[in-house]
Amino acid sequence: MNLAQTFAGIAAGFSSAMGAPFVDAVATWTGDPEYDNGGSIVLPGVAEEYDCKAQFDAPTQAMRASDDFLQTDVRILVLAASIARPLDTFARITVASGDNAGTWSLISCQRDAAGIGFDCQGRRINDGA
DSSP states (O other), X not given: OOHHXXXXXXXXHHHHHHOOXXXXXXXEEOOOOEEOTTSOEEEOOOOEEEEEEEEEEOOXXXXXXXXXXXXXXXXXXXXXXXXXXXXXXXXXXXXOSSTTOEEEEEEEEEXXXXXXXXXXXXXXXXXXX
């Protein structure tokens, strides 16, 4: 077991016992559609979904300094060992309930220095809810 898996286990146990800070979430990638010769979509992309553990926090100073920052953006930390695919900005994070319920696009996504998780700038998607 590596450091990331050990930390993920500790964080998951703490979250189960205390109800925070990591919540159950789903990372979704839409998939690539198939086009015909005329450019029309023949088959939609097949979505990929992976369960993960996410923590929502205030944005970092670096996030606030970026040109595309919005005051409603948040920092999303995802435990690397809790997800079966590397996270990137093509994914969306969905949380079913709680203060951060909804779907979030990832504006930025990078591994933390220790390799324990992904540090992302998230923006809530207005999904009509």
